[in-house]
Amino acid sequence: MNYLGRRLVRAVLLLVGVSALCFLFTEMAPGSFFDEMRLNPQISPETIAALRSHYGLDQPPLVRYGRWMKSAIHADLGYSIAYNTPVAPLLWRRAKNTLLLTTTALLLTWIISVPLGVWAANRRGGLLDKAINVTSSFLVSVPELVIAVALLAIVVRWRFLRVGGMMSADFEGLSTWAKLQDIIVHLALPAIILVLSETAVIVRHVRAGVLEVLGAPYVQAARGFGLGRTRLLCRHVLPVAANPAISLLGFSLAGLLSGSLLVEVVCGWPGLGPLILEATLSRDLYLVIGGIMFSALFMVGGNLVADVLLLASDPRIRKEATDAH
């Protein structure tokens, strides 16, 4: 089996493992969606029992897991009790917004942090390097929640970006260009928050990676042959330093997804975050599991993209892949 095939199998196994873990947790959970109803004297215990059996909650966990698997294969991911619809379409509508936010943030983060990191490493000990070092180590240690709340306070006070939701009230009447502008204005704040906290992490990794390659004997040899700084950097250092950076791409997605949940709730961006939070508060079991599965799916997808990129950039992996045949 080739490299990408192995990765794909691993990804699927991982998703199955995550779902099994979720069901394990539901089994250990003492409460359920119907707890609130049980407190209501107007609803008889028989009604609740009927509802429970209607949603299949009275079945043993393995049966429930089997049923859920079946519905997952049909792309339903179970049934939301609170919304009374299959989970997957419900999540997908929100997931598109989360994807928009996270991919924007991901792209911006890398566009900003790769040049900064390379520059800082190239001019090690310089003014910019020191400035980047201090700022990033501060931003890394500040919790995302605080960054979000602080930026939100600034933006709300001076009113220069739109906060809350994804579109203005008159969105439908706008021209295509104005629609795009409207979304960008709403997207800016959550994206900036995510980029700020994530760039701090990535810059440090990129810088460390480039520094490591710069210290390698072959780079010093190349320098000894009299290669110019730019040529050395572009031709000999960056292609090698790209490898760990690309594997970092998958990991940075994890940080972004966690961050986006928080930022979405704080800024009112209609992504997965608010939906999952609501489902958690109302104990809508399958919706929560579906949300976790979606986030795991994004992660796995991101890691697969990183794998493809690695295959394209690293000749060693290509060789390993062809040798395996």
Place this chain on the structure above:
Amino acid sequence: MRTKTAIMVAVLAGLHVVLMFAGFFAPYDPTTQDRDLPYAPPTRLHFKDSSGFHLRPFVYAWTSVLGGDQPDSSQESSQESYKEDRSHEYPIRLFVSGPSYKLLGIYETSAHLFGVAEPGKVLLFGTDGYGRDELSRVLFGGQISVSAGITATIIALLAGSILGIIAGYYGRWIDESLMGLTELFLSLPWLYFLLGVRAFLPLHLSTIRTFFLLTGVIGLIGWARPARLVRGVVLSSRNRNYVLAARGFGGSDFYLLRRHILPETFGVLLTQAALLVPRYIAAEVTLSFFGLGVNEPVPSWGNMLSTLQQYSVLVSYGWLLAPACALVITSVIYSSLADVFHSRLKSYST
């Protein structure tokens, strides 16, 4: 480098002592409400009055400008809702007796570090929407948030090191299955995971039970990374010559682990601890911010910040960001300590 580390450790220790004895350093009870003073701004300290300069600072009482009725929290800017009542000065005194509290949860006392005579109030960080003293709430809330972070870290490190040692020492299928499990835990965005696990647990509980539930959940999600690191250390030290020699002399597994392998993991564990504590404090704060953690009236930095979800409050009452500042300070100190530990660890191993 040495002195810098020492200063950081001292500051951190000081912070923890202040939080531990929050009752003494806080002038008021964190849950006592004062309906006449909602969203009162921080009291200003004065040194000069009409009779000249005083070495001992004094404060004036806030009076509501709007007269008898409640100041409207959503419309009015607070600077306009309160003004200082200059008719009476309240000098700040040290070691006064105030509302009684239990020191460390055992010793009942009413001694406070500072305070003013009764009708006056010294509100250094202002008050929240119920007129509760924000400074006292930050201190007591810190007690909850920071100890939640530390407890969760202990749980994560304990679980992680036990499983990591088992995986690294016994190897084979145990190792493979445990490491597969860590991959599962690491592959999920932690906040989704945290919310998911929280969803399956009861929402409204007593504070103590919520606290242990939260720390348990946070810690049990976080065991994977320490487990991997510990496993790596164990794996590399298991076949060192001195360990093999000790085994040759008939040392039991337990002896080898305790005497030769466990000490090797301490550096990694210490670094992880300094790294995880601020992260888990933030996790508790985030959950409480969402309303899934410690519930009112008990303060925690998270549920204090959650009032800021209303934009009007966020804009008008800047002093309510105090818990966020406390959180930032704590996190920054902890993570710079983690950096120091990390660089030491690296210089040891090379």
